Amino acid sequence: MITLLETMFILALAHYVYESILAPSWRLSLRYKLFALRDEARALKGDCQGLFEDAHYACLQDCINTMIASLHRYDVAAIVAAEFRYRKDSEFRRSIDMRDAILGSCDNPRAQSIRRRSVGLIARAVAVNSGMLCAPLCPFVLMGIGFSTLQKRLGKFAALSRRELDGIAPERLGIAIS
Numbered sequence: 001m002i003t004l005l006e007t008m009f010i011l012a013l014a015h016y017v018y019e020s021i022l023a024p025s026w027r028l029s030l031r032y033k034l035f036a037l038r039d040e041a042r043a044l045k046g047d048c049q050g051l052f053e054d055a056h057y058a059c060l061q062d063c064i065n066t067m068i069a070s071l072h073r074y075d076v077a078a079i080v081a082a083e084f085r086y087r088k089d090s091e092f093r094r095s096i097d098m099r100d101a102i103l104g105s106c107d108n109p110r111a112q113s114i115r116r117r118s119v120g121l122i123a124r125a126v127a128v129n130s131g132m133l134c135a136p137l138c139p140f141v142l143m144g145i146g147f148s149t150l151q152k153r154l155g156k157f158a159a160l161s162r163r164e165l166d167g168i169a170p171e172r173l174g175i176a177i178s
């Protein structure tokens with residue numbers, strides 16, 4: 001019984017340290033990297049007037065802005081909810097596929113690089129926000145669905161607009177970061 005209580009205390013302490021010190025610091029770092037990507041996209045739009053279409057730019061900037069504003073909401077539960085809604089809701093699927101097609105059809109290599117890096121940052125955000133749940137589950141998830149499939153799915157769901165993300169993972173009171 002003492003061992004169980006000691007284990008529970010250590011886990012509670014580790015959770016406290018993770019959620020109050022480590023995760024917020026990592027989220028802030030990810031947010032700064034997303035700001036840098038958004039600035040890079042804006043600079044690219046200014047540099048490549050005719051080579052970076054308005055539709056690609058608007059969609060890419062909207063996706064990055066959604067990521068910045070809602071970084072704390074990307075977790076395993078939100079990705080699973082998005083996957084279930086994607087399979088069941090044809091309107092949602094059409095909207096996601098349309099945004100993903102716009103982002104995928106961009107032939108500007110710098111814009112593609114920005115998109116790839118933003119999806120990588122969201123993958124890190126999912127790991128950070130899922131906390132201690134993510135570490136033991138990662139090997140099984142990677143074996144079960146494969147890393148490339150996981151990256152493809154995250155790329156698709158990184159194209160969510162703010163409205164679509166609100167429908168999947170509603171804002172929880174007391175957690176929003178303005």
